[in-house]
Each structure stands twice: as structure tokens, then as C-alpha cells.
Amino acid sequence: MSTYDAIIVGAGFGGMGAAIQLNRLGYDNLLILERESDLGGTWHVNHYPGLAVDIPSATYSYSFEPNPGWSRLFAPGRELKRYAEHVADKYRLRRYMRFGTEVTGAVWDADRAQWTVSRRDGDPVTAKYLLTATGFLSQPRKPDIDGIDTFAGKVIHTTDWDDGYDLSGKRVAVIGTGATAVQLIPELAKVAAEMTVYQRTPIWVSPKPDLAVPPALRRAFAAVPLTQRIARWAGSAVLELMMVTGVLHYKQLPAANRLGERWCRAHLRRQIRDPELRRKLTPSYSFGCKRPTFSNDYYPTFTRDHVHLETTPIARIDATGIVTSDGGRRDIDVLVLATGFDLWEANFPAIEIIGRDGRDLGKWWRENRFQAYEGVTVPRFPNFISLNSPYSYSGLSYFTTIETQMRHMDRLFTAMRARGATEFEVTQHANDEFLGRMREKIGDSIFALGQCSAANSYYFNPHGEATLLRPSSTANAHREAGRFPLEDYSFAGKG
Template sequence: MSDPNPSPTVEYGRNTNRADVLIIGAGISGMTTAIEMIRKGNGRNFIIVEKGNQVGGTWNDQRYPGCCCDVWSHLYSLSFEPNPNWTREYPGQEEILDYLVDIAHKYQLYKHIRFNTSVEEARWDDTTNTWQTKINRLGSKDSEFGKEYMITSDFLVSGVGQLNIPRYPDIKGVDAFKGKTMHSARWDWDYDLKDKRIGIIGNGATAAQIIPEIAKVCKSLTIFQRSPNWVVPRDDKPISQTWQNIFKYVPFVRRRYRAGLMDFRESFFDVVFETKSPVHEFMMSASKDHLAAQLPGEKYAKLREQLQPHYAIGCKRVIITDDYFPTFTRPNVVLETTPIEEITEKGVRVQDGTEHEFDLLVLATGFKTTQFMYPIKILGSNRKSIEDIWASGASAYLGITVPSMPNFSMLYGPNTNLGHNSIILMIEAQALYINALIKLIRSARQRGRNLRIEVKPKVTQAYNDEIQARLRESAFADPNCNSWYKNEAGLITNNWSDNVVQYQKRTSTIHWDDFDITGTGADEVKTEGKTSWNRVIEETQISNAAILTGLVTAAGAVAAGALYRSSLKTLLRS
């Protein structure tokens, strides 16, 4: 039988590039925003554009040897999508990516995602109160249909994150090396490391994961250290099948376990913000003891001196590892602390004139973390660019909204990174906040109106002044170290100034007088007052002692009831 409707059922000429919301990035931030749209009743009229070939963001991009997370697996997952089947206390890149792929399938996100697609620029249209975003097709076959096109959306969300664009070192001759060069974020697995002379520039968290792995197979490994890092034990171990089953079939245990992990991480907030506190001293002592235990005795005295930091712990990202220090005891590993003078055709020359020759040069030099949105051009109201707005350093109200950028929000934006807990906790709070804004704009559109919601400059300035004052008193501001938390002027643009719970509380309410709300639907919006919702509460609410007391009481009540029923039966029989 022939098809009674041979023509497309969608009306010819319908614009498939028109959406309520355009989300840039299919990493954790973009996916969570989309999922919350579905869960909160904001519909599925969204488009996600992703430069890569898969969901996962940084966990799809980062594929270097030893790549893993520094947050416990049960805490590095969405609260509403727990994974009882994590196989290790600390998850590896492959397992995290699998988790994110599974979530994308569950919520049917793939039909909304356009892979191998980049954003060149986004322009706000003051006449229609919409975003006009120029899209580039990166795939060769896709580009045959048209390399560029526009997406029109009522709302624009950036989920590009902070760990997106690799940063290459500003070293003389960086392009002169004739051997193989690879950035840690762009690892080439086709290159055989066996019997190779390798130099690695950088000794941060990424390098600390790569170094122990490649040292096992290479001929020689030279690590160029600019400054040492604070290192604490990792104590990673497998999660047994028994515990996986318990987490799966006894959800209370899993939730309680996650709450305990969050409590523990939150307790280390004072390490960074109370540099004279006992917990700060405890962490420094734990790190020193870890160094001494793994490089013991007079034999490693010089190494211990070279690897011991002399700045406040927390100023830079604290490295969590058990196999970094022991790698320096291998005969094929050298620590070079003399500053680099230049990169040559054969390798690296340091300032004392020594030239190290290599077959491979690994650049573990991180990302352009303080250049949010780079290289995307964002032009807001009156064609004001986000680059101009951030000329003195990136800032955003609650790390989410930016003045002169109507109907725009970002996740993992300025001053939302953490030095002590899971970023997923922050992302979930941001996604809820953003969806409250989206709901208002969608409601107006459904009534045939439009809305423009823009945070007031004075609100953003007051907020930024508040958090910067607090950050200046933290370990992040220690002048004795440089980190990716600061921009070139020393302004801390990346990290949050309090614990996670306080951020969750602040982002669970929108005060409408913080925003200028205009458009044809503005008269129907209550611009005074506030809109609040229940934040995701995951910290421990009831102590273990209270639970134990409750169980004992319950057990006593059950026992008493059983005794009463037994006595009653005896009495009736008599």
C-alpha cells in the first residue's frame, strides 16, 4: 500500500532553526540545563550545538593517560540521576563519559544536539528581543549543505565551561621543536610512547595524572616544574559488587553516603578561607607527611625540598594523588626546576645552558580559563560586546547573568569554580535558576508577547564587590603563587567565595527588582517581589547518632509490640 502522505508532514518552509532556547555546549552544563527544561515543564523546543563529536564536554575532550576526576564518583554525578554502579571511589574519564552518554540517551537529548558545530558569534536583536546566532558546520559533508546558518532563539545559554580551549605556553621557540608535540587536552594515542625521550612542561593536576602512567613505558621523562604543588593522599579503591548492589537496592544508603561525602568536602572550605584555622594547618601537615612518607630518608632530601610548596595551601589547585611522588624515584625520571629559557629544535634549553633533547614534548599547560566564552563573539544590547564588558576581568551576577546581555545566562561562569567540592552541585543550582528565567520568557511567547530580562549593572557591581572583598582574604589571593584562578592582573575571576550550600541558597530565589524587564509582555509580569523554589538539599540533615537512636527506638517499639501481641494471645487462650 502506498503512503497516503508522501510529502513531509511538517509544513514546507517551516524554520527548523527557530527555538525557545539555544544551548552552546553538550557537556554537563548544557545537558543539565536541557534536562531541567524537560523536568520543569519548559518543553523540548531547544537546540544544543556542540563543537565536538559526542556529549560530555571536557570528559569527551580529555583522553590523556591516567585521566580521572578529583571528586568522588558518587558526588560527581547529578542528584536526580545517581549511578549506583560506579566501579571506583574516584571515576576515570571513560566511566564518566559512559555515565553522561547514558543520561543523554535517557532524556533523548541526541535528537536536539547538532555535533561538529561551532558558534562564531551571537547578536542580540533589540527590535525582536531575540538572539541571532551564527553557526558553522565543521563536518565536511554537512558543510556541503551550507557552511554557515543562523539560529534564532528567545534565550541563549552558554555551557562552554572553563576547561575548554587549550592554553599553550608563552615560551620562546614554542613552535621550533622538530619532534612530536601534543597538548594534554589533545592527546594522540596513535603515537607510541615506548622507548621515547619525553619532556613534559607543567606539573599541575593534569600532569600529575599523566606522569605516573607514561613513566612506565618511556625511555626517559623530564618534568619541568615552575613551582611545586600541595599534594594530598587520594586513597582510591574499587567499589565492590556488594556495595554496588547495596547502593542500587537500598537507595537510602546511597543518599546517606553521598551526603557524607558532601559534608566532608564542605568541611574543607575553611582550608582556603581561614588560612590561620586548624583545618588549614591540618591540611598542610597532611601534605607534608604524605611527601615525607613517599620520599623518605636522606636519599630523597633534595627532592622533598624541590617538591615542597612555600605558599598557602589552596592558592593553586591541590593535587590528590598517591602515585605522583613515587614516580620521581624511578631511574628514568628527572625533575628539572631550572627555569626554561627556550624551546629548541631538539628539545628544551634551561637558563643554566643545559639542553634536554626529546622525541616528544607534552604540554600540560591547562586552558584559557579566564577568557570565558572565547573565541565566541557575543554582542548584546546596543551591540556591546562581552569582551568590552569584561575588559577589566570577567564577572557575572551569581556567575550566571551579565549586564547588557538580555535573555542570556551561563553555567560554570565567572566565580563559580570550587576548590573544595563538586562542581556538579553548582551546575545543578545554576540550571534551576536559568530555567526560572526561561519559564518567564516562554510564557510571554506563548501569549504572543516577548520579554527582555537583563540584570542591572549596579546589582552585578555590588555582588562582584562583595565576593572580591572576600576572595582577597582567601588563600587564592596569596601573592606567592600563580594559578588559573586569576587573570593576568591578579583578579580572581574563576572561584566562588563561599561554600556550596550558600551558593545553592542564593540561587534558589530570583529577586525581580535585580533585573530590568521590558518587552511587549512586560506589563503582565510582576516585577516586584521574588520567585523561589526548593534547592537541592544533599548535605546531612540528621546525624548518624540520631539515626542510630531512631533505629534502636524503632527496634524497641517492634519488640514491645511483639511482646504485647504474645501476651494478648496468651491471655485470650486462658
């Protein structure tokens, strides 16, 4: 049985960041297991028409590895995939990666003080440390609609897009109006003969300043990195105002939230003149209860003659079409599922993880509360780092979260080795104190004080608690990652 210093599950940006940090700490005997055929996580899996990053590109990269070559302010998905490949090559991470390897579970072996990781097609492997970087949005959700499996036409989920299938002249139905659909729907409308969008929950959409980045500016970014750092700071400041101030600090600064909502409402009014259509596209929940997005062409798509917005609930799907609860029927050729991901049921955690004394992480989270100290570690799970945990997501750029967790790892592993130890485990007291602090802070947010019941937001877990986002500023999260009390951990073993 092969043994490693650390096993990382997932070869997306989170997993690569963890590997880079472990290398910095002196660990080189690593194994990165990835179920997909290549690296890049969501930017490898997703390649639907219109795919692009939904925040300014300058903020969507490692701060220590900026990319001066983004072609647009909101870079298309293929550029994110190339950036992932660049990072893997520059930091020599491919040597650790094993693709097409599905991890089925991991068990802590207290006698040997190591993790045993099981693979669906392969022998188990062991490591001193286990890091899960499976991403927040990695388990596609298929809608639970009566008869969906009886549809005889073409079915495409956005996470498994069929690039070889021609939708030209087809009657297309799209289920879902989240951030993915906002990007996809305008592109499908260009080729479909007829398209019907089935909307359960509208989404807040703001203008998208999606400008091409002039070659001269790209050269300036490459020649003078400070210029790109300034652009990154500016983009981050806007996101911080929208998400952290307006959403998480709603009690203290409700005006910031109202500003975001009014900005989106004005955008909708400018683009949709029909009051009835505008009413259907206007969310009934508070701004920020669900992740907002940017688009200039989403709303105008619904004004085209061959595009229809259907807000009546779907009753069933049969071999040739969709029937709504009012008896309406529409025959279709293609069913597109833009229904997002199963975040809480299938992704927290994405694999079975058994810690000390047989504690099952998924079962424990569901029977108690979803919780993780600083969004990174969990009591009774020694030598375990969870990179997609409750209260870990900080800000709107995933890289903010990744680098905060890398900083936490640096302080934790450095302290462990300074003590001559090889094992770490967060104490129950520290975990409980952190959970209490987060629950108190979330009480100031839009999630507690706003109207979120109609949002159907993945921010909320099955208990109805908003435990995905960390209710603090990104600066605070980064600062605490480098200053948390070392006594919050117990250390054991001998190096």
C-alpha cells in the same frame, strides 16, 4: 533562518543540565551546538593515560541522576564519558545536539528580541534565549616558549592525546605539573625509556583513597539510593572542609587550611626521603591558592632512576631537545604538553557575545571587572545565561555549580512567565550589589590573606583578582539560587 526557543553552546554536563532544566520549564524547541565530534565536554576531549575524576565519584554526578555503577572511588575517565552518554539518552537530549559545529559569535537583536548565533560552517540561527556552557577548561594552552614550533619530534597536548602513538622506549619530556600531569606522569614513567618533567610550579598533593567499589556496595547503591546519597554527602562534606572552609573562609578558620597543608606535607614526607627532591616538590604558596589534587603514585615516580625533575626555567626548544636557562640541555623524542587551559584570555567568554547597545561582553569584562550576577547573568545582556562565569564556581564538584545554576534558571524563568513576559535582564544595581558583596567576602579568603603570588593559579584573572570561585558555602549558593529577589531582574515582552 531557523529559530529556536533556546540555543545552548556546549554539550558537556553544563549544557545538558541547562537543557534538562529548560525541558522541565516546558521548552522543547532547543538547539545544542557542540564543536567536538560527540557529547561529554572534557570527558570526550580528554583521554590521556591515567585520566580519572579528581574528586570522589559519588559527588561527581547530578544529584537527581546518581550513578550506582562507579567502579572506583575516583572513577576513570571512560566511566564519566559513559555517564554523560547515559544522561543524554535518558533525558532524550541527543535530538537537540549538532556536533562538529563551531559557534563564532552571538548578537542580541533588540528589534526582534532574539539572539542571532553565527557558526563557522553554516548559516546563522536565532533563538529567544542563549545559554553558553563552554566549560571552564575548554581552550587548550600552548606554552609560549622560544623555538617550540621548531621541535622535530612528536608533540602531544594532553587534550589531543594520540592513542595510536607508542611511547615505549622513547625519551619523553613533560612540561607542566598541574592536576592533569599528576595523573599522566606515573603512567608515562611505566613505558618511557627516560622522562624529564619540567616544573614551573609544584602542586599540593594529598593521599588518594582510590579503592575499588565492591559489587555488593554498587548493588546496594542501586537498590537503596539513600546509601549513595549518604556517600555523596560524606564526600561533599570533606570537599567543603578543604575548599570552602579552609580556603574561602580562611580568616574565620585558618586551622582548617593548616590542616590541609599539613596533610599534604606529611604525604610528601612519607613518599620522598631525599630532602633536596622533597624541597623541589614542595609548593612555596599557601594551600588552596591553586587547586590541590590527589595521588598515591605521583611523588614515588620521581624516585625512579629514569625519571628526572627539572626546575630550572626553559630557555628554548630546538629541533631535538630542550635547553634550560643555565645552559643545560636534554635531547628528547617526544614533547608532552600538560600545560592546561587558557582560562581567562580565550574562555571568558569563549565566543564573541554582543549584547544590548553593542556591548561586547569580553571587552567589557576586561576593561571593567570580571563579574556576573549570582554567576549567571550580566547587565545589558537580555535573555542570556552564562554557565561558566565569574563567581559561579561553587565547591570542588562542577555538578554543585551546575545544579545551583539550574535552580536559578527555574526561579528566573518561572517568574518571567508568571508576569506574562518573554524577556529578562538583571539590573545594574543588583549586579553591582552582588559584585560588592563577593569582593568583600573574597577578602576573607586565602586568595587575599595567603601567599599566592607564586601559585600561577587559574583562579586569578589577568587583573590579579580571584573571581572564578564564589566565596561562599555550596549550601549558601544553592539557597540563594532559589531565593534571590525577583526585583533584581527587569522583565519585558509579552508571551
